[in-house]
Structures are given as C-alpha cells and as structure tokens.
Amino acid sequence: MADPLTLAAIAAPRRPLPWLALASAALLALVLGWGLAPWLFTATDPLRGVPLQALQPPSAAHWFGTDHLGRDILARTIHGSATSLQATGLAVLVALLGGAPIGLLAGFFGGRLDAVLMRAVDVLMAIPSLLLSMAIVTVLGFGTVEIAVAVGLSAVAAFARLARGEALRWRHAVFVEAGLAAGVGIPATILRHVLPHAAGPVLALAALEFGSAVLAVSSLSFLGFGAPPPQPEWGLLIAEGRNYLAVAWWYTTLPGLVVLLVVLAANQLARHAQDRGQDRGGPR
Amino acid sequence: MPLRPFRLAPAALAVLALATLPAGAQPAPQPGGVLRIAIDTDPQCLDPQQAGNNNSLNVGRQITDSLTDQRPDTGALVPWLAASWSVSADNLEFTFQLRDDASFSDGTPVDAAAVKANLEGIVKLGARASLGAGYLAGLREVRIPDSRTVTVAFAAPNIQFLQATSTMSLGLLAPATLARSAEERCQGQLVGSGPFTVARFVHNQQVRLNRRDDYAWPSALARHQGRAHLEGIEYRVIPESGVRTGSLVSRQIDVNASVPPQDERLLLAQQLPVLARANPGLVYSFFPNEADPLLRDPLLRQAIVKAVNRAELQSIISRFQAPASAVLAKTTPLYSDLSALLAHDPDGSRQLLEEAGWRPGQGGIRERDGQRLVIRLSYWQSTPFLELVQQQLRAVGIDLQLNRTTISQVTALRDSGSYQLQFFNLTRADPDILRAVFGSSGRNVNNRAAAPVDALLQASSAELDPTRRRDLVAQAERALIEAGHVIPLVELSTVIATGKNVHGLDYEASSRLQLYDTWLGR
Numbered sequence: 001m002a003d004p005l006t007l008a009a010i011a012a013p014r015r016p017l018p019w020l021a022l023a024s025a026a027l028l029a030l031v032l033g034w035g036l037a038p039w040l041f042t043a044t045d046p047l048r049g050v051p052l053q054a055l056q057p058p059s060a061a062h063w064f065g066t067d068h069l070g071r072d073i074l075a076r077t078i079h080g081s082a083t084s085l086q087a088t089g090l091a092v093l094v095a096l097l098g099g100a101p102i103g104l105l106a107g108f109f110g111g112r113l114d115a116v117l118m119r120a121v122d123v124l125m126a127i128p129s130l131l132l133s134m135a136i137v138t139v140l141g142f143g144t145v146e147i148a149v150a151v152g153l154s155a156v157a158a159f160a161r162l163a164r165g166e167a168l169r170w171r172h173a174v175f176v177e178a179g180l181a182a183g184v185g186i187p188a189t190i191l192r193h194v195l196p197h198a199a200g201p202v203l204a205l206a207a208l209e210f211g212s213a214v215l216a217v218s219s220l221s222f223l224g225f226g227a228p229p230p231q232p233e234w235g236l237l238i239a240e241g242r243n244y245l246a247v248a249w250w251y252t253t254l255p256g257l258v259v260l261l262v263v264l265a266a267n268q269l270a271r272h273a274q275d276r277g278q279d280r281g282g283p284r
Numbered sequence: 285m286p287l288r289p290f291r292l293a294p295a296a297l298a299v300l301a302l303a304t305l306p307a308g309a310q311p312a313p314q315p316g317g318v319l320r321i322a323i324d325t326d327p328q329c330l331d332p333q334q335a336g337n338n339n340s341l342n343v344g345r346q347i348t349d350s351l352t353d354q355r356p357d358t359g360a361l362v363p364w365l366a367a368s369w370s371v372s373a374d375n376l377e378f379t380f381q382l383r384d385d386a387s388f389s390d391g392t393p394v395d396a397a398a399v400k401a402n403l404e405g406i407v408k409l410g411a412r413a414s415l416g417a418g419y420l421a422g423l424r425e426v427r428i429p430d431s432r433t434v435t436v437a438f439a440a441p442n443i444q445f446l447q448a449t450s451t452m453s454l455g456l457l458a459p460a461t462l463a464r465s466a467e468e469r470c471q472g473q474l475v476g477s478g479p480f481t482v483a484r485f486v487h488n489q490q491v492r493l494n495r496r497d498d499y500a501w502p503s504a505l506a507r508h509q510g511r512a513h514l515e516g517i518e519y520r521v522i523p524e525s526g527v528r529t530g531s532l533v534s535r536q537i538d539v540n541a542s543v544p545p546q547d548e549r550l551l552l553a554q555q556l557p558v559l560a561r562a563n564p565g566l567v568y569s570f571f572p573n574e575a576d577p578l579l580r581d582p583l584l585r586q587a588i589v590k591a592v593n594r595a596e597l598q599s600i601i602s603r604f605q606a607p608a609s610a611v612l613a614k615t616t617p618l619y620s621d622l623s624a625l626l627a628h629d630p631d632g633s634r635q636l637l638e639e640a641g642w643r644p645g646q647g648g649i650r651e652r653d654g655q656r657l658v659i660r661l662s663y664w665q666s667t668p669f670l671e672l673v674q675q676q677l678r679a680v681g682i683d684l685q686l687n688r689t690t691i692s693q694v695t696a697l698r699d700s701g702s703y704q705l706q707f708f709n710l711t712r713a714d715p716d717i718l719r720a721v722f723g724s725s726g727r728n729v730n731n732r733a734a735a736p737v738d739a740l741l742q743a744s745s746a747e748l749d750p751t752r753r754r755d756l757v758a759q760a761e762r763a764l765i766e767a768g769h770v771i772p773l774v775e776l777s778t779v780i781a782t783g784k785n786v787h788g789l790d791y792e793a794s795s796r797l798q799l800y801d802t803w804l805g806r
Contacts, residue, residue, distance in 0.1 A: 047677055051599040055546065067601060068546065068668050069675075229671050229686045243666075245526040247546045 019056030021272040024265035031262055034078045036086040044075035047230045051231075055248045065250035067240065071230075077255045080232035084217060087148040091213040094152025096206050099159025104198065106160070107167025108190055118164065124157035131218060137225045144227050151216040155209055162205050173197075204273045211266030218259050234259050310728065313508065315787065316514040317804035322528040324542040324666060326488045326521050328691055329470035332452035334408050338778070341452055342541065342796050343491055343519060348433065348455030348476035351380055351399070353503035354447060354713060354793035356561075359617050361446060364503035365394055365456065365477070375441040375748060380434045380449075386501040388458035390475045396428035398459055403436065405462045412466050415712075416448065418720035418727060419448035441746045444716030447476065451712075451794060477501070479512040479800045493521040502800055507788065513803035525666070527780075532556065532661045538786050538804065541797070543779040544666065545602040551781045560604035563776045563795040565712035566617040566721060567608040570705045570771035575731040579704055583640035585768025590633035591680045594626060597669050597774055604779050608772035611718065611761040615795075618715045618750065620758040625765045626772060633680045642681065650681035658683045663707045664691045669774055670707070701731070709776045713793050715757045719745040722764060727772065730769050737763045 034041055035201050049069030056066040064073035106117040124132070129151075136150035167190075170176055180186075184193075214234075220226060221235030229236075234255055241252030323339045332344025351366040366380040384393040403426050406416040422442060427435040438445065448454055458475035472485035479502070480493040499511045520537065522528045525544040531537045533554055542559065543551065551558055570588065572579040579585060594607035600605070601607075608625040637650055637657075645651030649658070659677075660683060663670065674684045697703045706729065710717055719741040720726045724734045740763055742757035764770050777796045788801040 047675070051596055051672060054600055069672055070600075224688070229688070230674060243525040243544060244546050246529055246550050263460055 012182040020164040020268055027261055027265045028269065029281055031081055032085065034081040038065055038079045038082060039215045042075045042078050044072040046071060046075040046079040046232050055244065058250050064254040065248065067251055068244060073237070073251060073254060076232035076237055077234070077258055078264040080234050080237055083144050083227055083231065084214065087144050087217045088210060089212045090145070090148035091151035091155070091217060092206050092210050094149055095159050095209060096202070098153065100163040100202055103160040103163025104167045104190060104195065107164035108171050108194060109131065115174060117160070121157045130216060130219060133220060137220060142225050144233070147217055147220045147226050151213055155213065158209065159202065159249040163198060163202050165200065166201055170194045170197045190253035207273055208267060208270035211263040214259060214263050214266065311805070313803040314515050314805060315513050315803070318518055319514050319539065319786070319799065319802060319804060320518045320520060320537040321539040321541050322520050322522045322531060322537045324523055324528070325526070325691060327491060330472045330482060330491065331469040331474060332455045333411060333416050333457065334412050334466060334470060338796065343493070344452040344455060345792070345796055346480040346493055346517060346799055347474060347478040347482055348452055349386070349478050349501065350451065350455050351449040352446065354450040355505065356791055357795045359713060359793065361450060362504040365501065371446065375443055376438050378436045378445060381434045382434065383501060384432060386477050388477045389481045389496055390458050390460055392460070394456060394477050395431045396434045397431070398456060399434045400426040400428050401459050401462055402456050402653070409466060413453070418452060419445060421720070421726060443748060444714045444745060447714045449746060462783040480517060483516070488521050490521065491765050493517040507801045512800050514799065517799060522642050529588055532781055532783060535783055538783045540781045541788065543781050545600070548603060548779065556739040556781050556784065558779065558781045559789070559791065560777050560779045561791045561795045562613055562615045563709065563778055564613050565611050565717050566611060566710040567772050568707070568709040568774045568776055569608070569611070570707055570773065571729045572768065573704055573706070573731050576704045581640055582768050583636045585771070585774060587633040587636040587680065588677065588682065589626070589765060589768055589771050590629040590636070591677050591682065592673055592771065592773060593628040593676050594773065595628065596676070597672060600669055600672060601774055602777055602779055603684050605777040606775050608774055611764055611770055612715055612773055613775045616715055617713060618754040618757050620754060622758065622761055622765065625762060630680050637681060644681055648678065648681060649683045655798065656683060658685060659704050660685045660687065661705045661707055662687045662689055662697050662703060664689060664692050664694050669679070673773060711794050715806050716745045718757065718760055722769060732769070737767065737769070
C-alpha cells in the first residue's frame with residue numbers, strides 16, 4: 001500500500017469529525033430501538049387520552065407535553081416511529097430492489113437495452129418525486145404500506161442511474177474482461193464480480209435515501225394519505241399539531257424536531273459512508 | 285306560538301357586551317370597504333336551495349332574500365319580501381302578500397309567478413334540495429290569484445312551513461336562474477334579489493360578492509334601509525385554523541367564521557370580539573345505516589348510545605358548546621331535556637353487546653362468529669371530539685374506525701349507500717327537523733322500514749297546540765334514542781371572531797350570518 005505519511009496527509013482533512021458520525025449513529029440506533037421495542041422507552045399508552053390533561057406543556061410527567069385529547073406526545077412519537085420507520089425501510093427496499101437490477105442490467109449489457117431502460121428512467125426522473133408518489137398512492141389507496149410502496153417506486157430512478165454508472169465502470173475493468181474471456185458465465189460475472197464492487201455507492205445512496213424517505217413518508221402522512229386515527233405517525237402528529245400552533249408550540253415542534261434530527265443523522269451517516277468508500281478507492 | 289328565547293352562556297353574553305361597548309354611543313355606520321371572511325372548507329355549491337353546509341348557506345344568505353325573516357331572540361316571524369301573510373284555520377293554506385318594489389338583480393320583478401316557480405322548482409330538485417324539499421313535503425299546489433298574492437296549499441297540516449320561508453333554503457332566485465341546470469347554479473350562476481351578487485367563485489380559494497346598489501327591500505329586522513354598507517364580501521377558504529387565527533390577529537382578514545376551541549382563549553386575550561351562538565336543530569350525532577348487517581341490530585345501536593360519555597367530551601369542546609342533552613339542541617323551539625336517556629352506562633352497554641352475541645376478543649375488540657366489531661365512519665368536519673368518542677367506544681369493545689376525508693367523498697359515500705354511520709348536525713329553528721330527517725317517508729336517514737315511530741314524528745309536526753306539541757316532540761325524541769336510531773353527541777355552536785373594526789355583525793335565527801347591516805370602521 002501507499003506510504004503511511006501520504007495516506008495520513010490525504011485522510012486527515014477529509015475525515016469528518018468522528019463524533020458527528022457517532023452521534024448520528026447513536027440517534028438512529030435510539031430511534032430504531034423506539035421502532036422495534038417502543039414499550040422499553042415509554043410506559044404510557046399512546047392511544048389513551050385523558051381529556052382533563054389536554055394541551056399540557058412539556059413537563060417531567062410529559063416530556064413532549066400532551067395533545068388536544070390529553071395523550072402523551074412523547075409516547076405517540078415513540079410508538080409512531082415504528083410505523084414511520086417501517087414505511088421508510090420498506091420504501092428504501094422497494095427503491096433499491098427495483099432500481100439496482102435495472103441499472104446493473106442496463107450498464108452491463110449497454111446498447112439498445114441500456115437506451116430503452118435509461119430513457120424510461122429519464123422520464124421517471126422528470127417527474128418530481130413527491131408528485132409521483134402522491135399519484136401512486138392515489139392509485140394504490142391510503143395506508144402506511146401504500147405510502148411506503150409509492151415513495152419507494154418514486155425513488156427507483158435514482159438507484160437505477162447510480163447502479164448503471166457503477167456497472168458501466170466495472171464492466172470494463174480488466175478482471176471482469178479477463179473473467180468473461182476465460183469463460184465465466186454472464187450471470188456469475190454480474191453477481192460475483194460487478195455487483196459486489198457496485199454495491200458500495202449504491203448502499204451509500206440507500207443510506208442517503210433513507211433520510212429523504214423519512215421526509216417523503218412523513219410528508220404523505222402529513223397530507224393525510226397515511227394511517228387513520230388514532231394510530232400515531234410522525235407526519236400525522238405534525239399535521240394534527242398545526243391547528244394548535246398558536247396555543248401549543250410543543251405539539252408540532254417536538255415531533256418535528258425528531259424527524260429533522262433523524263433526517264440529518266441519516267444524511268450524516270451516508271456522507272460518512274461515502275467518504276470512507278472514496279478512501280478505499282477503485283479504478284477511476 | 286310561544287318560542288323559547290335563545291340562551292347564551294353568561295360568558296358569551298359578557299363577550300357580546302364587550303363587542304358592542306367600545307362602539308359607545310352608536311357611531312354612524314360608514315359605507316364602503318370589502319369584508320374579508322375566512323371560512324374553513326370549500327362551500328362546494330353556492331345555490332342556497334341546494335346547499336347543505338353552513339359555509340355555502342352563509343354565502344346564500346347574502347345573495348337571496350326570503351318571504352319572511354325570524355327574530356333570533358324570540359323566534360317570531362317578521363315581514364321581508366312578503367309584506368303580510370295569513371294562515372287558514374286548518375293550517376293547510378298559507379297566503380302571502382308580496383311587497384311590490386323588489387326585483388332580482390337581472391331586473392325581473394319578484395312577483396307571485398316567481399315565488400311559484402321557486403317553490404315548484406325546489407320540489408323538482410328533490411334530493412338535491414336536501415333541506416328545502418323536506419320543508420315543502422306534501423305541497424299540493426301553489427295558486428297565484430294576482431301578481432302580488434301567493435297561496436301555498438299542502439295536503440296535510442304543515443305548521444313548520446312558515447318558519448321555513450325565513451330560511452335561505454327557500455330563498456328566491458330569478459326565473460332565468462331556475463332555468464339553468466343544478467350544476468351551473470352550484471358553480472355560482474345565480475341571480476337573486478339579495479343585497480349582494482356573486483362576482484367570482486374559485487373552488488377551494490374564494491367567493492367574491494359585490495354590493496347591489498339599487499337594493500331597497502331589507503327585512504323588517506334590518507337596522508337601516510337602502511343598499512348594504514359593505515361594498516363587497518370576500519370569503520377566503522383557509523383550512524388551517526391556526527392560519528385563520530393568525531390572519532385575524534394580523535388584520536389580514538376581518539372575520540374568522542370558524543374559531544376552534546383551542547384558539548378562543550388566545551382571541552379573548554387579544555380582546556378581539558368573539559361571538560358565539562348555539563345552533564338550533566339536530567345536534568352532532570351518529571346516524572346508523574340500518575340497512576347495514578351490523579347496525580340492523582337495535583342492541584348494538586343502543587350499546588353505542590350508552591357507551592358515549594358525553595360529560596367527558598365537555599373538556600375538549602368549546603366553552604360555548606355543550607354536550608347533547610336531547611336529539612335537539614337547547615336553542616331549538618320546544619326543546620325538552622332528555623339527558624337522563626343519554627347517561628354514560630358502560631356496564632349497560634357491555635351487557636347489551638353480550639346479549640347481541642358480541643364476546644370479548646383480541647386486543648379488547650369484541651367478536652361474533654369470527655367477525656370483529658368494527659364500525660367505519662367517514663366524515664369531513666373538524667371535530668376532534670370524535671377521537672375521544674372512538675376511545676370511549678373502544679372501552680366497551682367497539683372498534684370505531686375514523687376516516688376524515690372531503691365533503692364530496694362523504695356525499696358520494698352517502699349517495700352510494702355503502703356506509704355504516706353518518707355524522708352531521710342540522711341547523712333548523714323548528715323541531716320539525718325530526719320528521720324531515722328521520723321519517724321513513726322523508727329523508728329516512730336510517731334507511732329503515734316504516735315503524736310506529738313514524739306516526740309519532742308525523743303527529744309532532746301536525747299538532748297545533750304548543751304544549752301538546754312539545755310533549756309529542758319529546759316522545760318522538762325518546763323513541764328515536766331508545767331504538768338507537770340516533771346517537772346524539774355534542775351541540776354545535778357557531779363561534780366567530782372579528783377584528784375590532786367590524787361593526788353590526790349578527791347571527792340570524794338559525795345562527796348564520798346576516799351581513800346587510802355590517803360595516804367596517806376605519
């Protein structure tokens with residue numbers, strides 16, 4: 001490998017402050033924990049309203065305050081993260097599984113197949129993704145799963161383009177050409193030699209996409225396409241709080257802050273992963 | 285007919301007093317200016333003869349006049365387009381003498397032929413005239429002996445008709461408008477005889493009305509003569525209550541026509557005038573569709589009546605609002621308190637559900653033969669108390685699923701018949717609303733077959749003696765609640781807030797706004 005001095009000189013200025021990445025990872029882990037085992041983080045029932053305690057400001061008993069029916073907003077945020085994160089995860093998965101194969105095939109085979117697939121992807125990219133997902137969810141019907149699929153489908157294009165670029169790059173690497181010449185089958189070449197190398201940036205995009213999917217899923221549930229009441233969901237919590245902005249700042253603000261932090265943390269981690277990927281390098 | 289004077293909560297009276305006090309020694313009204321009113325939903329259809337929701341009826345009130353007007357304090361009827369009227373001894377025939385100076389804004393006169401065409405037109409609209417057609421049920425004929433005299437004859441005694449003539453649902457439109465299609469009229473192709481005319485209607489954005497300069501026939505309740513003070517009225521559709529409140533405080537609008545409970549304190553603290561009035565008529569209720577396989581069962585319906593804790597709802601509704609104490613709101617003439625029938629009885633409710641075969645199942649929701657006790661409700665109103673009702677029903681094992689959507693979707697569902705519950709209130713300053721809504725020959729909101737309660741409903745609307753009628757109305761309400769044909773929840777109060785520069789803004793008898801006397805101070 002390279003001279004350790006040079007490596008240090010290159011890596012030092014580029015490496016982001018590690019505590020930022022660590023804090024992001026910790027925050028995401030916490031929120032994932034909320035989603036997987038909400039009962040560990042709050043003992044309060046997110047659905048039970050106590051009307052006499054409606055619209056209480058944040059206090060020791062209710063860290064995030066209470067909503068218009070006297071429900072604990074922290075409990076609703078914690079329980080809401082399950083629905084919101086599942087939807088986000090599903091959306092990213094749909095985008096990844098839908099987009100990556102298209103891109104790999106287009107990039108590997110090139111020619112007419114590439115032209116056809118990429119023109120279709122261009123058309124998809126021309127439509128604003130939130131608009132596209134709203135159109136899809138209108139067709140699919142309302143609900144959390146429907147939202148997830150819609151957001152996922154609208155992000156397919158981004159994954160397809162990136163995967164194509166990576167496939168194109170590795171398709172002409174010497175070892176791939178050599179493998180093909182030596183008689184390795186096309187499926188095996190794609191799966192064993194192109195895919196593993198292309199996976200890094202695509203997974204980094206997935207991490208980045210996680211952040212924007214949280215936003216997109218929340219936006220759609222904010223607009224009322226998501227879970228019906230009384231189920232908590234991040235976007236829905238923010239939407240419900242809108243009507244109480246003047247009298248209960250905490251109602252929209254605190255769940256909103258959680259969404260903001262999760263999106264920032266996901267982006268930060270994605271940046272970190274990308275930087276590390278670049279450090280490792282590849283044929284350029 | 286002795287009518288109950290409407291009552292306001294003491295707090296509301298104090299506020300009303302505050303609203304008028306700064307005016308001091310009655311300043312002279314100033315002409316001009318455009319009144320900007322924020323409303324919470326799209327009015328959908330501007331034609332007052334077809335409209336059902338309060339926002340469109342509020343617009344309709346400004347562009348049409350009625351034969352009579354009703355005093356909001358006593359319920360007494362006073363002349364408007366009809367200078368006088370008489371009722372035959374058998375209560376079958378009503379004869380109106382029209383004033384002779386009124387005209388529609390296209391120049392045609394408001395004469396007997398126009399009144400006849402309007403009444404017959406409303407009957408022809410049928411279900412589209414959701415309110416008006418009910419008021420005219422049993423109309424036999426309209427005779428016009430001369431151009432100023434109209435005689436309306438009914439097949440059966442119809443004592444609510446006179447009050448109905450004061451509503452905008454029977455407001456008069458020009459014959460040219462009646463010739464148009466119902467859809468065109470909804471979109472604002474309307475010519476009335478009111479003090480304002482429709483200038484523009486953009487769905488989900490605004491309705492703009494302009495003053496009519498040659499207007500000279502206000503109701504006997506008006507406080508001035510001649511044209512309206514305001515040059516125009518602009519209704520703006522602002523769905524977010526926080527934005528409505530903020531716009532009012534920052535003077536970007538003059539009237540917030542829909543103040544949610546949570547903003548009342550804030551507006552009062554800003555010393556902005558807040559006006560409240562309980563709407564007479566049917567309270568906010570669930571109306572079960574008895575053609576539905578689940579809700580056909582009276583035990584289930586009664587269980588829902590008992591499962592609702594109405595007292596608990598008070599803490600999240602407006603301070604100007606009260607939980608239901610009968611099928612009719614307190615401000616309705618001939619109201620009787622039936623709160624004993626509406627007591628919270630969760631144990632009684634559970635027992636009824638057990639009797640009906642619903643056993644506790646997974647997640648606390650009852651089941652019968654593997655079927656979960658799920659009831660779906662689609663609604664469009666901003667009524668957060670429904671989520672509390674949902675929680676109360678869940679406590680006895682009923683899963684009420686709420687789907688908040690748009691008016692048009694709710695209407696489409698209702699028309700298709702594929703729904704389990706309807707949720708609405710209906711404003712009407714006469715107990716006849718019971719017969720109109722529940723009668724199996726009327727709107728038949730329950731989709732049920734004819735039953736003994738129909739005879740009671742009919743009797744309550746035909747009885748002339750007020751004391752006996754009050755009794756019959758109470759009996760009918762009792763029968764409706766006991767059979768679970770209605771699940772009353774909360775009375776509607778219209779709460780509006782205005783800027784300090786708005787004067788002369790009042791509720792009419794049905795708690796809608798009459799803006800003829802309204803003016804803007806500088």
